[in-house]
Amino acid sequence: VLGYMEGVQDADKLVEALEIARAAEKPVVLMKVGRSEVGTAAAASHTASLTGSDAVFDALLRQYNVFRPNSIDEMFDVGYAFAGGLLPESARTGIVTVSGGVGVIMADAAEDAGLELPALPEATQERMKALVPFAGTRNPLDVTAQFINDATLMETMYGALLEEGDYASAVCFMAGVGLNPLMMKELEPRLDAVRQRFPDHLHMLAILTTPERRARLQAMGYLCYEDPSRAIHALGVLARYAEALRRGPSAPPPDLPPGAPRLGAGSDINEVEGKRILAAAGVPAVSERLVGSAGEAAEAAEAAGFPVVMKIVSPDILHKSEIGGVILNVATRKAAGKAYDDLLARAEAHAPEARIDGVLVAPMVSGGVETILGVVRDPVFGPVVMFGLGGIFVEVLKDVTFRIAPFGADEAHRMIREVRGYPMLEGVRGAPPADLDALAEALARLSAFAAANGDVLETIDVNPFIVLPKGEGAVAVDALIAVRKNAGG
Template identity: 50%
Template sequence: MPHVREGALHRLFHPRSVAFYGASSDPRKIGGRPLDFIKSTHFDGALYPINPQYQEVQGLKAYPTAEAIEGPVDMAIVAVPAPHVLAALEDCARKKVGGAVVLSAGFAEVGGQGLEWQRQITELARRTGMRVVGPNCMGSINVRRGLLGTFTPSAAGFGLVPGRISLVSQSGAFGGYCLSLIRQRGIGLNLWVTTGNQSDVDFADCVRFYADDEETDVIVGYVEAVTDKQRLVEALTLARERGKRIVMMKVGSSEAGAHAAASHTASLAGSDQVYDGLFRQYGVYRARTIDELFDVAYACSLARKPPQGNRLGLLTVSGGVGALMADAAADHGMDVAPMPDEAQRRLKAIVPFAGPRNPVDMTAQLVNDVTLFEKNFNIMLEEGGYDIVVAFLSSVGQVPALSDELLQQLKKVLARFADRTIIISMLATPEVRKLYEAAGVMVFDEPTRAVRAASALVRFARESARAEAADAPPPLPAGALPAPTKALNEVEAKTVLASAGIPVVREVLAATEDAAAKAAAQLGYPVALKIASVDIPHKSEVGGVLLALADETQLREGWRTLMKRVAERAPGARLDGAVVAPMVKRGVETIIGVNRDPVFGPVVMFGLGGVFVEAFKDVAFRVAPIGVAQARAMIDEVRGRVLLTGLRGQPPADEIALAEAIARVSVFAARNAEHIDSIDINPFVVLPAGEGGVALDALIVPRHH
């Protein structure tokens, strides 16, 4: 009943009537707080306390059950002891309540009987179509409706400003803390929910609902673990299609953090690097700190239009802070291009002792002549051609008269350059900040945070452009072989991959020394000689690889050496012989791999060969399958990619062929998701531009069910 459940979710977030199970006359208790909070707001719906022990609660008529209520009930807030929750939800179902928020604890998070109670809640939700948030959650909020369906002290006194940001948190305490920060910073909020144990409504459901919500532009999420890949991917895809900007914090990147997250949610945590790749794949900005989470969300909610590029102009009243901002811009990959020479001369003519290059230093002269503000902006935007300008004004925002004069000039600039983004960094009173924000200008206290926000806007603009470009995964060739059901040797593995469109090296599997010598003569020296055995997946560990054998004498000696090593180091291994392949003389060694993630299934990996993978873990991930554009993005994310550009006279590598190979590996893995545990193409040598690339070695590990 998908349509029924979707409608029920709308009733839960946008209710016209609310029932309160366990309603208390004491507003200090969990059962009393939500009712007390909502009574103090402008909520225009009906409120129904449910408590069979009382005829009245907090001045409102009380009911023994929801069925005793005459009118319809859209939403219920449940705050009764755990043993009584299921009965309350059954009452809701009989009343055809749209959704319930279960604040009560004592379920999967404590184990034992709690697990069984939570299983029954899930079964009820599936059977009836009623949506259930929680249990063990902090509740939900609709700011525009004045619905404070929560007991967190952060909601006391309301004080929330309607805005275009909606937040979902798997952690109740974190969600409450975020609510306090939102109030403190005066950030506009639309919807807020914490999902708790996720017996029914989970993180992905909320992201999907926000994606379809017309009053939400920015989705903020706090996630600890995901257990359903498909639902999350569908939600992120819908959000991207709807043009929503998503900013998320994913915890559990350290071993200790991952353990804490898993024990807290009783969920299976996937690899942190996989989450990182997934977020990049779907245009999600991953924040590493709480400040970053809300700085970026705030900037996205106020940005008038996406920046056209990453040219950043820096305007300042302090040379030192200008240098600080320039350093931050470099760290974030922004282009702090200097002003044109003629524009610099014009700026010097206005203020002879100014710094006109970029950062442009107006100096404290701005206080004596506020018209410098508009003049500098006009020159920077018109002649400098900057997509974004970040202006540092020190504490001007604490002087209302001066800040108002500057705002009037800024409005003229905004009207003239409607396609540009302007960010102000200054200490400001709440009143001044609101005036600037009303004009469409974001205000940051600290200048480097303003620069980081600018870089985030550029990244969103790039991701949006990438999403609009067609990036369908390439089709598998008609003759593609299925994934193996048993272990393969190297040659067999490469045969399977070659059928999927991945280029592999010419090679011969020789069963005898004479056969190897004949093959080497046909292929041409120098050659590589490698042990072929399904029992030795990592040949280098037994000394099973010899390179650059120059002639037949070296080849025959090499054959005997390999056979002796295997006999000594892997005496029980089954041998198919040895692989003879020509040496690839030029190219950059890379690694293309696939690992089966417990949550997301086949995940494709890319990295540069050698120490970049082993020592620095310099790799990028994507959830399979992907298209060539996403594969190119993976290449760009790897720090060692500079090796592909051509160094010390070497030609640039064929990145197009590399991206196509990555995409094809991802498609093969996705098509055979149920049968593959991992794929390792190491190395995949990328030849000079226009010459393609070639897999020199490969390993496919079948999945054992």
């Protein structure tokens, strides 16, 4: 299915159509224009429909294994590849080329496309060297221009690549050979013989040729492209689609725990109440205590165990760190009492009209990776869950990804792996790997809570959400929940 879209007038119908296509294993290539602000405005004025966030639309397509092209050429390149009706059984790809330089270009394109180019077995390489001593035999397999003198070399070397290389697909670059009728008269039966020997492999040719000859090659079962990089790119899309099919249906979203709270429109929710609500919905939060005096602060800090963190709590102060409303590493009773007085003084100085609910005392959480979990309300698709690496620089780095709520833990795992900073969660410079299962479960439960409260929810911001070492879980350290003034408004 190839489609073009400027906006969405009925999000539910779109999602239903994508669900039907996914269940039927029908590939969808959908061009959605309006990536830029100017493009979005033009699309909205043209169709009188909501365009929504482009990042959210991307997230929807990833959830349903839909490919989004950036150009008309790319849309038809990929659509043509899908129309061949054969998907690669893996990302393992063999490249045959008549030019070493183009082979390098194709290898670079393959890495960008997420394809694997394992080397041919040593014994195979030695046999290829015996046939053409100056050939490049690793993968790409460079048959060189020697095949012009001996057309059997193409069949022999191409066949050996598939016979012994354990590749699911092969891409063969033949330059302008397809325009030479005498050479093609020799090569066509050789290519047909290879295709007949390996009917379950996906075969692509990057070749300049005539329309008539192209039709004959396609009838043999070859997908024909003029540009080898475009062929590689299309193959990468097919490989990712096939991998998603092999994974099978996504796990359903989790059920909300019994007694999970229901949000009400128009209410103010402070940090303490926000974390209590999230914890009841299955998103773990750090233990803490709200205090109303310096003496209570000292007692709470001692009970929590030093060192502690202390924070001002106010529904009117959303970004506490910007006014000095967070004090870390409070290590004694005396320091806790002083920190209480300092926090109130800072709030009075920077936000004198703010309502103050008290000061929060919580144990310091260390030894984990700071992430951010969030929910935003998209005007088209409703609650959308965000994930990224957390801390104070999240708005600068913008290393985040999205999913439409709700979703299961397997989709959350894929979401986690999309951020550029994912290696930090795997453990770097001696740090232990983070508890990815706990993180994925929290994302899935947050998505279920967001979907259940979509009529009133505006945003959720859990930053940081600290992911502890594997097996130790994860906890919300700070949280903000904002609701709409009127349900559904």
